[in-house]
Amino acid sequence: MQDTQTNTRADEDRYQLKTYAKWPLSLERGEGCYVFDSEGNRFLDLYGGHAVVVTGHCHPRIVRAIQEQAAQFIFYSNVVYNSVRSRAVRKLIECAGPPYYQVFLANSGSESNENAIKLARAITGRTEVISLEGSFHGRTYGSLSATGISKYSAYLNTPVPGHRIIAPQDAAAAVSDKTAALLVEPIQSLGGINVIPGHVLSEMSRACSEQGALLIFDEVQVGIGRTGRFLYSGINDVYPDIVTLAKGIASGFPASAMLVTEPVAAEVKSGDLGTTFGGGPLACACIEATLDFLQDEDVLGNVRRVSAYLKEALERLEIVEEVRGVGLLLGLRFSGPWASAKSVQKALMAKGVLTGTSDDPSILRLMPPLIIREEDIEGFIQILGAL
Numbered sequence: 001m002q003d004t005q006t007n008t009r010a011d012e013d014r015y016q017l018k019t020y021a022k023w024p025l026s027l028e029r030g031e032g033c034y035v036f037d038s039e040g041n042r043f044l045d046l047y048g049g050h051a052v053v054v055t056g057h058c059h060p061r062i063v064r065a066i067q068e069q070a071a072q073f074i075f076y077s078n079v080v081y082n083s084v085r086s087r088a089v090r091k092l093i094e095c096a097g098p099p100y101y102q103v104f105l106a107n108s109g110s111e112s113n114e115n116a117i118k119l120a121r122a123i124t125g126r127t128e129v130i131s132l133e134g135s136f137h138g139r140t141y142g143s144l145s146a147t148g149i150s151k152y153s154a155y156l157n158t159p160v161p162g163h164r165i166i167a168p169q170d171a172a173a174a175v176s177d178k179t180a181a182l183l184v185e186p187i188q189s190l191g192g193i194n195v196i197p198g199h200v201l202s203e204m205s206r207a208c209s210e211q212g213a214l215l216i217f218d219e220v221q222v223g224i225g226r227t228g229r230f231l232y233s234g235i236n237d238v239y240p241d242i243v244t245l246a247k248g249i250a251s252g253f254p255a256s257a258m259l260v261t262e263p264v265a266a267e268v269k270s271g272d273l274g275t276t277f278g279g280g281p282l283a284c285a286c287i288e289a290t291l292d293f294l295q296d297e298d299v300l301g302n303v304r305r306v307s308a309y310l311k312e313a314l315e316r317l318e319i320v321e322e323v324r325g326v327g328l329l330l331g332l333r334f335s336g337p338w339a340s341a342k343s344v345q346k347a348l349m350a351k352g353v354l355t356g357t358s359d360d361p362s363i364l365r366l367m368p369p370l371i372i373r374e375e376d377i378e379g380f381i382q383i384l385g386a387l
């Protein structure tokens with residue numbers, strides 16, 4: 001077994017471009033909130049495979065949906081109608097609720113953000129796109145130009161013209177009649193779990209309405225139930241014109257979505273947007289199965305319950321200096337010798353718990369599957385308390 005792991009690492013290191021700082025793990029299996037390496041060691045996955053596996057790893061309902069759809073029809077493009085696609089888009093809009101009216105399906109968070117930016121520029125006839133310091137929107141040209149973490153955006157060399165990165169509290173005032181869109185990640189996850197206050201979101205929304213700019217929420221990470229609401233949109237009565245989703249939308253199968261209101265939808269005509277793979281039958285089967293599961297199992301209720309339990313338990317620990325975030329998207333700051341999140345991450349990994357770091361070196365991120373239970377968390381609290 002040791003040899004298998006060694007070969008796996010050696011081959012990935014040799015043949016895959018070295019763009020990822022990898023953990024020293026070779027994970028081969030997942031079940032619920034747990035993942036297993038090739039030697040059978042078990043890890044509690046509080047990283048959620050990068051905030052993706054909302055229904056847990058390999059839930060039988062998702063596995064069955066993939067198997068059945070794969071046996072029936074893996075792919076055909078949007079040039080034809082297809083029953084599973086029709087059910088997935090209907091369900092997505094029903095889960096989102098008003099004012100969301102129609103959806104464009106794509107493949108990744110970056111691609112959805114790219115389409116949202118493009119749409120806002122086309123509809124308004126303007127080029128300025130304002131986004132916030134501390135936000136992350138993806139790795140494609142437009143989404144990276146909107147990203148407010150310089151560690152990532154510096155690689156661009158020359159950002160797409162028209163992009164401006166502004167501090168969250170100053171963004172509303174920066175919106176003008178030249179602004180096409182204000183793109184907001186309402187809880188800046190990679191930035192270190194910075195929750196943009198509701199009143200700041202309200203000011204942004206008001207400024208966009210007054211100036212005829214579109215408000216876009218990047219809910220790639222916060223959407224699909226992670227905060228205990230299906231969408232973060234609606235918080236403080238702020239309903240953006242466009243919402244982008246990805247990560248958990250298909251339980252790990254690559255898929256993303258851009259939700260738009262009716263006035264925005266009315267501006268879109270045939271040929272304006274497109275993608276080969278977005279909305280393929282297999283992706284749609286995963287979207288449908290994920291959304292059905294969230295509803296049938298009251299997963300949003302579970303997020304709210306477990307989040308309250310987790311926050312309370314964490315706040316009782318001496319080692320924890322601060323807990324921030326909403327639902328199951330939490331950031332932890334530690335005291336004394338554990339001030340570096342990386343050191344905590346490493347110590348937890350050695351004891352069988354996977355967590356994420358962030359762009360803020362002092363913040364450790366928890367973004368577990370949304371099906372996690374109190375009993376899964378108890379062991380983690382004990383381990384953390386004993387560090």
Ligand SMILES: Cc1ncc(COP(=O)(O)O)c(C=O)c1O
Binds near residue numbers: 111137138190220
């Ligand atoms: C908030 C947010 N937006 C966009 C993206 C980019 O998504 P993707 O990696 O699927 O392109 C991410 C990815 O981590 C994200 O967290």
